Amino acid sequence: MTVQLPKKTSDAKTQSYIDQGSSKESQSLETTAKEANSELRTKPSFNNSVLLNLIETRPTLLQVQEEIDRIRDWIADDYLVLGDLDLKLLAKLLKVPNLSLFSSFIALLEPMLENRHTSERAASIIIELLKDSRASARYAALEVISSQLGNIDIAGKLLEQAEEIMSNEEISYIVEYLQCLTSGMEST
Amino acid sequence: MTNFVRKVGSFAVWKESKAIKKVVSDDHANAYQNDLIKGQGLPSIWRADTEDDYEKISLGILLRAKRIDSIRLIVFSPACLQIENLELLHNPDLDFPLISVRDKHYELSTDQSIVIGKVAENVVSCLGSFKEFLKAKEDDPRNMKKLAEKHINDVDPQYQALARQWFCK
Numbered sequence: 023m024t025v026q027l028p029k030k031t032s033d034a035k036t037q038s039y040i041d042q043g044s045s046k047e048s049q050s051l052e053t054t055a056k057e058a059n060s061e062l063r064t065k066p067s068f069n070n071s072v073l074l075n076l077i078e079t080r081p082t083l084l085q086v087q088e089e090i091d092r093i094r095d096w097i098a099d100d101y102l103v104l105g106d107l108d109l110k111l112l113a114k115l116l117k118v119p120n121l122s123l124f125s126s127f128i129a130l131l132e133p134m135l136e137n138r139h140t141s142e143r144a145a146s147i148i149i150e151l152l153k154d155s156r157a158s159a160r161y162a163a164l165e166v167i168s169s170q171l172g173n174i175d176i177a178g179k180l181l182e183q184a185e186e187i188m189s190n191e192e193i194s195y196i197v198e199y200l201q202c203l204t205s206g207m208e209s210t
Numbered sequence: 211m212t213n214f215v216r217k218v219g220s221f222a223v224w225k226e227s228k229a230i231k232k233v234v235s236d237d238h239a240n241a242y243q244n245d246l247i248k249g250q251g252l253p254s255i256w257r258a259d260t261e262d263d264y265e266k267i268s269l270g271i272l273l274r275a276k277r278i279d280s281i282r283l284i285v286f287s288p289a290c291l292q293i294e295n296l297e298l299l300h301n302p303d304l305d306f307p308l309i310s311v312r313d314k315h316y317e318l319s320t321d322q323s324i325v326i327g328k329v330a331e332n333v334v335s336c337l338g339s340f341k342e343f344l345k346a347k348e349d350d351p352r353n354m355k356k357l358a359e360k361h362i363n364d365v366d367p368q369y370q371a372l373a374r375q376w377f378c379k
Contacts, residue, residue, distance in 0.1 A: 083244060098277060121223050121241040129219050132280075162222035169280035172346035172353065195225050203347075 071107040073115070086126050097140065098133040109143045116151065121158065131166045136174055145176055152187045160188070161196050168203050214291060214298075214316070215264065215283040215341070216255050217271055218245045224284065227334040242330035243323055245284070252317035253326075255286070255298070263311055265357045266364060268343050270308035273369045278345055278354055278376045285339045290332040291318075296325050307369040308361065 076089050096103045104112070115127045128151075134144035144166075151163035164184060170177035181203055191197050218224070223241045227233045233242070247253050256267045268281040291298060297319035306312045320326070332338060347353050359377040362370065 084248075087244075087248060095277075119237075121237045122244050125220055125223055125241055125245075128222075158222040158226050161225055162220050165220055165222060165280075165282075168342075168344055168347070170346075171344060172348040172350075193229070195229050205349075 071105055071111065072103060073108045073111045077111075077115075083122055083126070086123065090126050090129055094129060094133050097130065097137045100137050100139075102139045103137075104130075104134070104140055109140065109147075113147055113150070116147065116159070124159070124162075128162050128166070132169045135166065135170050135176060141174075141176060145180060148180055149183060149187070152184050157193050157196060160191070160193075161199065164196070164199055164203065168199075171203065212257060212259050212288065214255050214286040214288070215258050215267060216246065216253070216286070217268075218282055218284055221282055221340050221342070224334065224340065228338075228340075231335050233331055233334055239327055239330060242333075243326050246318075246326050246329060252299070252319065255316045255318055256311070257314040257316060258285075259314070262361075263314065264341055265343065265352065266308040266311045266361055267314070269354065269357050269361055269365075269373070270306050270311065272354060273307035273365065273372060276372065278358070280345045281343045281354065283341045284333060285341050286329070286333060287337045287339075290329060290337040293325055293328050293332070295322065296320050296329070305366075307366050307373075308364050309366055310364050 072093055076086065079085075081089065093103060112127060112130060116124060118124065131144050131148060134140040135148070137144075148163045148166055151159045154160055154163070167177050167180045167184060171181065184200060185204060188196070188200055191200070223238055224245075227238055227242075233239050256263075258264045258267060264283065264285075268283065272279055272281060299317045299319050301315055301317050302313045303315035304312055306315065318326075318329075343352055343354055343357065344350055345354050350356075355377045358365075358373045362373055362377075365373045
């Protein structure tokens with residue numbers, strides 16, 4: 023038995039709008055909609071995991087870097103770009119034993135620390151990195167903190183924690199950098 | 211003293227090799243190569259003749275990106291770049307936001323990985339150094355906010371309003 027679907031009652035209305043379709047208003051609405059749509063398409067998808075989408079495409083390193091630059095800008099503008107899955111994924115990606123990828127992904131932490139949606143989580147990732155067995159990870163964590171000193175309060179608090187966590191640091195260039203950051207010395 | 215500089219995101223991986231004056235591993239070498247060639251076209255490099263040049267180049271790079279940030283420069287002594295098959299092409303950047311350093315832009319004429327690898331080796335083996343300007347550290351006389359104020363008169367009119375926002379905040 024076939025069921026007769028009721029005819030759409032809005033057809034007549036639609037028709038009347040179409041009839042008026044050439045008015046200036048509808049033209050400018052259409053243009054605005056087109057622009058908004060194309061702008062939306064250039065933004066990272068806010069509903070999915072942007073990092074998962076990125077790594078699933080098996081990107082080249084250059085593609086990773088370009089995409090991260092793009093994501094960084096959105097985070098810096100305080101958008102909610104990274105969801106729960108992204109934050110978990112990022113913590114994992116920063117453990118990947120490939121220094122080029124590590125250097126690419128760590129670039130997200132600095133704007134994340136300032137972004138109200140991700141600040142707390144970024145801080146906890148940074149604290150983990152300060153305890154990391156890799157010297158480059160510990161140094162990079164200090165760089166993220168240094169970049170936000172004087173800009174947001176949480177950076178000053180993280181620096182205090184870094185001093186505590188790194189009280190037994192043995193690598194001299196890391197100790198020197200920490201000293202530069204805690205004093206007024208020029209950091210080079 | 212004249213040096214050449216290039217912006218990198220982080221010194222973390224560079225410092226590891228610098229500490230022992232040689233490239234730690236192939237993975238490190240790859241990371242350096244990526245830092246030295248990242249971007250479109252030939253790798254960009256700037257000539258810094260004075261301390262002010264470092265500051266102006268940094269400020270210009272940030273103004274062009276329209277975002278105040280910390281900036282980290284690899285500093286190459288001229289000897290770092292004296293390598294067979296590597297040429298420095300003078301290519302003035304006529305739209306650069308800081309007017310007085312526009313003429314100090316160069317490009318590395320090679321993208322051969324061996325040559326770029328040699329540059330990285332030279333940097334860590336003692337011919338190179340690092341320079342960092344932090345975004346906003348209050349007790350640092352050379353944070354980017356203060357540098358924007360210091361060099362405001364050298365900023366192209368097109369970027370002046372943005373530069374003022376950075377130090378008037």
